[in-house]
Amino acid sequence: MTEAGMRSRLLTRTNAALAALVVFLIVLPSLAPAFFINFVMTQTMMLGLAAATIVFLARYGGMISLAQFLLFGVAGFMFGNAALESGARGLNLGWGPWVAVVFALAVTTAVAFLLGALAARTTGIYFLMLTLVYAVIGFFVFAQIVEISGPGGITSIGRPDLMGPPVRLYYTGLALSVLAYLGFKAIGRTSFGRALQGVRDDPIRMASLGFNVPLHRTLAFTLAGFVTGLAGILNVWWNGQIDPASISIGPTLILLIIAVIGGISYFEGAWLGAFVYVVVFTYLRDLPLIDRIGITEARFNTVIGAVVLLIMVLSPEGLAGIIERVRHRAGRPARGASARTGRRTAVRRPHPSRIGEA
Amino acid sequence: MTIPGAAPSREDAPEGIDARRLTVSAVVRRLPAWVGAAAASGVVLWVVFLAEGTPAGSAVGNPARFVVTLLDAVTFAGLLFVAASGFTLIFGLMRTVNMAHGSLFLLSAYLAIRVQQAMVGRTRNIDPADVRIIDWLVPLLVGATVAAAVGLVIHQVFLQWNEGQELRQALITLAITVVLADQMLREFGGLAQSMVWPGAVTHFISIMGQRYATTRLFMLAVAVLVGILLWLWLTRTRMGMVIRAGVDDRQMVRGLGINIRLVFATTFFVGSFLAGVGGVLGASFGGAAPGTDGAWLLNSLVVVIIGGLGSIKGAIAGSLLYGSVVAFSPAYLPSQYSFYAIIVTFALLALVLASRPYGLFGRPA
Numbered sequence: 264m265t266e267a268g269m270r271s272r273l274l275t276r277t278n279a280a281l282a283a284l285v286v287f288l289i290v291l292p293s294l295a296p297a298f299f300i301n302f303v304m305t306q307t308m309m310l311g312l313a314a315a316t317i318v319f320l321a322r323y324g325g326m327i328s329l330a331q332f333l334l335f336g337v338a339g340f341m342f343g344n345a346a347l348e349s350g351a352r353g354l355n356l357g358w359g360p361w362v363a364v365v366f367a368l369a370v371t372t373a374v375a376f377l378l379g380a381l382a383a384r385t386t387g388i389y390f391l392m393l394t395l396v397y398a399v400i401g402f403f404v405f406a407q408i409v410e411i412s413g414p415g416g417i418t419s420i421g422r423p424d425l426m427g428p429p430v431r432l433y434y435t436g437l438a439l440s441v442l443a444y445l446g447f448k449a450i451g452r453t454s455f456g457r458a459l460q461g462v463r464d465d466p467i468r469m470a471s472l473g474f475n476v477p478l479h480r481t482l483a484f485t486l487a488g489f490v491t492g493l494a495g496i497l498n499v500w501w502n503g504q505i506d507p508a509s510i511s512i513g514p515t516l517i518l519l520i521i522a523v524i525g526g527i528s529y530f531e532g533a534w535l536g537a538f539v540y541v542v543v544f545t546y547l548r549d550l551p552l553i554d555r556i557g558i559t560e561a562r563f564n565t566v567i568g569a570v571v572l573l574i575m576v577l578s579p580e581g582l583a584g585i586i587e588r589v590r591h592r593a594g595r596p597a598r599g600a601s602a603r604t605g606r607r608t609a610v611r612r613p614h615p616s617r618i619g620e621a
Numbered sequence: 622m623t624i625p626g627a628a629p630s631r632e633d634a635p636e637g638i639d640a641r642r643l644t645v646s647a648v649v650r651r652l653p654a655w656v657g658a659a660a661a662s663g664v665v666l667w668v669v670f671l672a673e674g675t676p677a678g679s680a681v682g683n684p685a686r687f688v689v690t691l692l693d694a695v696t697f698a699g700l701l702f703v704a705a706s707g708f709t710l711i712f713g714l715m716r717t718v719n720m721a722h723g724s725l726f727l728l729s730a731y732l733a734i735r736v737q738q739a740m741v742g743r744t745r746n747i748d749p750a751d752v753r754i755i756d757w758l759v760p761l762l763v764g765a766t767v768a769a770a771v772g773l774v775i776h777q778v779f780l781q782w783n784e785g786q787e788l789r790q791a792l793i794t795l796a797i798t799v800v801l802a803d804q805m806l807r808e809f810g811g812l813a814q815s816m817v818w819p820g821a822v823t824h825f826i827s828i829m830g831q832r833y834a835t836t837r838l839f840m841l842a843v844a845v846l847v848g849i850l851l852w853l854w855l856t857r858t859r860m861g862m863v864i865r866a867g868v869d870d871r872q873m874v875r876g877l878g879i880n881i882r883l884v885f886a887t888t889f890f891v892g893s894f895l896a897g898v899g900g901v902l903g904a905s906f907g908g909a910a911p912g913t914d915g916a917w918l919l920n921s922l923v924v925v926i927i928g929g930l931g932s933i934k935g936a937i938a939g940s941l942l943y944g945s946v947v948a949f950s951p952a953y954l955p956s957q958y959s960f961y962a963i964i965v966t967f968a969l970l971a972l973v974l975a976s977r978p979y980g981l982f983g984r985p986a
Contacts, residue, residue: 327788381971384978388718388787389930392922396970399919403963512915516795523792562807568799575793576779579786 281531288437292430301429305501306541308436310521311534312443312494316487317522318533319447323456324483325386325463327527330378330394332518333401334371334488336510338495340405341367343417343505354411360423368492375488376481383477383484386466398515406507416506420499432501439497443490444530450486459483513564520571526581535582543567653975660972668953676959677952685829690952692828696837698944699844700902704917705924705936706851707895713868713931714888716787717780720794722896723918724801725768729897730904730913731809733764734816741817749823757819757905765897772893773886781885798914806911815908816901840902847898851933854891864888868931923966927973929983938981942969 292300313335320326345366348357358366382393405412426432450456459479461469466476499505521540525532547563578584668687672679680687708722737760738744741751779793822839825832855861863884867874875881903909903917920943925931928939946969950962973981 381974385974388716388791389926389979391788391791392718392926393974396919396922396926399915400963400967400970404967407960407963409960511912512919516799519792519795520799562803564803565800568796568803571796572779572793572800575789575796579789579792 285437285441289434292433297429300433303538303541303545305429305433305436307534307538308433308440309494309497309501309537310518310541311537312436312440312497313491314518314522314525314533314537315440315443315447315530316491316494317519318525318527318530319450319490320483320487321522322528322530323451323459323463324480326382326390326480326484327519328394328484328487329391329515329519330397330401331487331491332515333398333510334375334491335495335498335518336401336405336505336507337374338367338371338492339499339502339505340412340417341370342496342499343420344411346420347417360421364496367496368489371492371495372485372489375491376485379481379484379488380477383480395512395515398510399512402507402511405510412505412507414507416504416509418504420503420505422500422503426500429501432497436497439493440534443493444534447530455479455482517567520567522581523571524574524581526583526585528580529583529587532581532583539582540567543570653972657972657976660968668949672953675953675955685831686952688829689831689833690948692833692837694945694948695941696841696944697947698940699841700899700906701920701924701940701944702936703844703847703895703902704899705921705928705940706848706933707892707899708921709925709928709931709933709936710851710864710895711889711892712925713933714864714871715780715784715885717776717784717889718787718791718794718930719772719775719889719892720791720918721772721775721797721801722892722921723914723916724798724805725772725893725896726900726903726917727805727909727914728771728801729764729768729900730816730909731764731805731814732767733760733901734814734904734909735809736760736763737816747817748820749817750820752817752819754819754821757816760816761898761901764901765894768897768900769890769894772896773890775893776886776889780889781882784885798918802911802914805914811911813908813910814904816904818905836905840906843898843902847895848937851895855933860884860887923970926970926980929977929980932980932982935980935982942973 288304291304295304313331316331317328320328320331342363344354345356345358345363346360347355349355356363378394378397382390382397385393405416406414422432426435451460458469458474461472462474462476462479469479470476517540521536522533523536524539525534525536543566544563547566574581578588580587669680673682677683677686677690704722704726708719711717711719737752737756738747740756740759741747743751775794775797779797780790783789783793818836818839822835824835826835827833853861855865863874863879867881867884871881874884899917900909903913923943924936924939926939927942928935928937943966946966947962950965951959954961954965977983
């Protein structure tokens, strides 16, 4: 490719907008109140990072995984077990925080590899059900086995000194999010990513071409597990504690819902969905007159459920899909990376391998 | 576990066809089946002879406890079958995974408890002696019918027009689950409630010197009755014939001019009704509380993933296997490891899936 061609490929409107957004997010802590940064934006980054792995698996692998939040929790529990020196529950290994991080990520990745290998021969709806079962079994594992957690979970988990000020968690989340976004996009153009998309579209043909179909799915799931583990460690640093209830079926669905709100085949959608979710969760109660129409904080799940229902009925591609569609209608077709991978049909109808029938 | 022949033993349908020729691949492919067979015989050996130091003791040493555990397994499997059969029926015909199945289960349970309380005239401390058979049967029918009606509405409003889009349908029903769970929490509160068995079936009998509750046997009887009715409906009626034909080839059934919409609606109604019956049995057996919906969605999923989606035979086999794991693992794991019972469930799932990815009686969609 010529230099000019290279430049035009990098300098698309979408990329420029994203770069501007990242710059804005970097300076945001000096503009916005601390609560907004340390509560809303930090959570957005963590949940967005975890939801992006769902998008990664759905978009490239055609696998909708409900096990990502379990892996998110595994990383948190393992960090807590390894880092704490003493406490009522857990292994209390008392290792240094960074050793604990490595340990937690290693365990999470290994668990992801195991679960992925087991699920790699199923696809579509079977994969969804199987990962839902993983999620619930994982919940029971942490709720019942007192050696690693027990029902009360692990409390008073500190974070490394380097991460002392809360705003550093936000920056770490932002950096990891940007890395994951760019990394996931880049993987789509590597030979592994191409093969994975081939496996998504026609596993039988890929198998007869000599590709190891289950291995590709397993490796994709393992990579997604590793990235979710990063988000999980961030979460346990931010929260200071983790208990089995926080990885039960409710939060598991919430993470899928975040991916769905944003649009399950758009990487941007993961963070968009997380932002919408956290903002609604945080500020809904402050809206005037909202309790008059029966929407109180306690009925929050009804609102979320109804929103997801509406999105799935109207546009399975979520908010990002709606934005794309509006841009398309306005006669200005988006020329982002998604346009180049030949997925333009996704605007009007869901891609068959993702939402519809295979 | 204790069901002979149920261990996965057949080779999985080949995904990469060329792999069959290579002997190494063939050995690797058969490996899960051999591991499964070895694990099954190991478990039988453990339970029968070796399980000293467990809460139950080995079956040879303590046969009464073994028989009671076996009865626990079979009776719980009955409940599992009632809950899972509706789920698998709906999937078998329509390829719709109804994630709201657990919600219908819980909704029916709550409603039946309300109706029973109204009929007995008390809201708490209901004594089984005050509950006539009719005070249990009418709530059962009311709860299950309402669950069936709600299921039918869900199908007609949200699922009927996007048939074939499996994942979209699964996500829609998941969203419905979230809404229903929240609304049920608002309406019925967060405390555990339970349905009371009729006094006529609440006794204790002695099995080899161990006390055993007849209510569990009654539950099994209801489950067997449901199973027989389902079997008669599917094999002896015209509608059942059409459903079985539809499971095999939907397009052909359509092509023959059969009103498949009516068949779909009826199947969804019956499947949701079965969820409702399961809910009332479950509420009588273990109570109902927020979270019961998720637990029973999991139970149904585990049963159909083991047995194979869409197969009634698979639902029976899956219920028996999963019921055995649930009953046997707390009793026959060494005392200090009884917390690890959930791992056994996972191991069962892993073994079945490794040798047959679509379940024992399942096949690719």
